[in-house]
Amino acid sequence: MESVRRKKRSQWQDVYRRFRKNKLAVFGLFMLLVLLIVAVLSIFLVDYDKVITQDVYNKFAPWSWEHPLGTDSFGRDIFSRLLYASRYSITIGFAVVTMSITAGTIIGAVAGYYGGIIDNVLMRIIDMFIAIPVHLFAIAVVAVLGPGIVNLTIAIALANISGYARLMRSSVLTVKEMDYIEAARASGASNSRILWKHILPATLSPMIVQATLGIGFAIICASALSYLGLGIMPPDPEWGAMLAEGQPAISISPNLVLVAGFAIMYVVLAFNLVGDGLREALDPKMKD
Amino acid sequence: MYRYIAKRICMLIPVLLGITLIIFTIMSLAPGEPGRIILGERASPEAVEELNRELGYYDPFIVQYLNYLKDICTGNMGNSYKTGLPVIEEIMARLPVTISLAALAMLFSTLMSVPLGVLAAVKQHSIFDSLTMVAALFFTAMPAFWLGILLILFFSIYLGIFPVMGASSFRHFVLPALTLALTNMAIDLRMTRSSMLEVMRQDYIRTARAKGVSDKVVIFRHALKNAMIPVITSIGINFGYLLGGTIVTEQVFGMPGLGSLLINAIRTKDTPLLTGTVLFLAFMFSVVTLIVDVSYGFFDPKIKAQYQQR
Secondary structure (H helix, E strand, O other): OHHHHHHHOOHHHHHHHHHHHOHHHHHHHHHHHHHHHHHHHHHHHOOHHHHHOOOHHHOOOOOOOOOOOOEOOOOOEHHHHHHHHHHHHHHHHHHHHHHHHHHHHHHHHHHHHHOHHHHHHHHHHHHHHHOOOHHHHHHHHHHHHOOOHHHHHHHHHHHHHHHHHHHHHHHHHHHOOOHHHHHHHHOOOOHHHHHHHHHHHHOHHHHHHHHHHHHHHHHHHHHHHHHOOOOOOOOOOOHHHHHHHHHHHOOOOOHHHHHHHHHHHHHHHHHHHHHHHHHHHHOHHHOO | OHHHHHHHHHHHHHHHHHHHHHHHHHHHOOOOOHHHHHHOOOOOHHHHHHHHHHOOOOOOHHHHHHHHHHHHHOOOOOEOOOOOOEHHHHHHHHHHHHHHHHHHHHHHHHHHHHHHHHHHHHOOOOHHHHHHHHHHHHHHHOOHHHHHHHHHHHHHHHOOOOOOOOOOOHHHHHHHHHHHHHHHHHHHHHHHHHHHHHHHOOHHHHHHHHOOOOHHHHHHHHHHHHHHHHHHHHHHHHHHHHHHHHHHHHHHOOOOOHHHHHHHHHHOOOHHHHHHHHHHHHHHHHHHHHHHHHHHHHHOHHHHHHHHOO
16 A cells, blocks of 8 residues: 555655755745745734834934834834835745746747747847846836836846746757657647647746746845835835935944845845755756 | 857847847837937927937937947947937946956956865865855845945944945955955856866766875866866856946945946936946947857867867
């Protein structure tokens, strides 16, 4: 009985078992859980008034019960702002990856599967986009669209499509030569059925890894643009923008800069740990 | 070999054309008429229209693009809306700061990542190995602007050994370059380590060991040479990222480079300056990638052989 059950274990159960063995990855997952809980709780517990209320007589206050992390240059409560901002970073991270991975998957899959002139045209266009550094492209798009959370998300998503498209294309190219695809074609499956039902699931693992690492990258990119004043607009809090506000006063009151930067690093580190763990769990050969 | 180089250079041309098309298209979507931006809010509508016509604002998109393309082939990127100076002059004035910063960062990053990567590979599974890899994870996750401010806080404000802002002496470049190098070195570090591990598993290394060659000679003479091929590519590609990273880092340290030129152009809605700077940075990125590809041909005997047979 035991041996029969072992044979039945699916690929995803294997992946889960390998992931669970990786201590760093599990720790990353734990960090993510904490982050999600904080972000969700902040929706109920952090009052927007407290986030934006200025109190100029009380600026750069040290920590106290009322202001656990002190106050910033406008006398606003750093703790509330820090927690409130978590929702922006998480939303942007997921939105960017969802948008760019959807577009990238479609482009890459069509190019890889149909080949020939379609592939050539699509990939030459993608090559041009890849030749522009992601940060630079995102800055150029935001410069035209104007700042704000939606434009920021669109800009970073656009900048990331090319990478996903290229990855997807190369996976499709390897998968489409496999025997079971031949079998599907022989049994009369249509092109679109073969592509989306048979090929796509087989290309999932590299895309999942790339997406997880991509969230961390998108969050860093978004906070960098906000730091440059091209992202989320004041008075709404964003970690990168908070850092920029705190920088002129670091010698008087470094706590704002310290905690805002730490928050970004925490989130990105968590996603990167999980991403690396998934990479090793999904493809054990990859490990060195 | 020359055929390989020539082929690579030919492949660069459509990419550069593509980059100009993409960036010019994005920039042409920018709101606001050039005449209004140059002459200001109080100018008469007639004057604005006159200037718009002169600048080709009413021309069809394709005409504007071809004119721009023709201009940049002769090194003319238009004039800044705000200062009236040629964009290319503004860029050239800022270029040395950005190039020096990126180059110094590349030097720092290579000097740190290659020895650490080799050591981590040689002592695989040791505490040193895991510490290096964990440190790499942390530095990758750190936003460059945060690390930069932390370095300022410690070295400039607390210890007072480096200046806080500016770019007037070599000392001004140390902290920014260190910032860029630390946040970008993980790629090179991991590449060195995994490439070294790969090479150390090869048969010829075992043969060398079996002959009784000392560890030092095996690592430096036999393994390192082959392990460096992918690392050189990685360093080159990383230089491209470092160039991109200078935008933020210059802002942190208040350095007058291309990055701050770009941000100023955005703030003042100076479209020609913005387009020019973005294009220039993207071109530099492509040329660096080309140089990496070509040098790869020199270092990798497989590619070399492929082109020598004919």
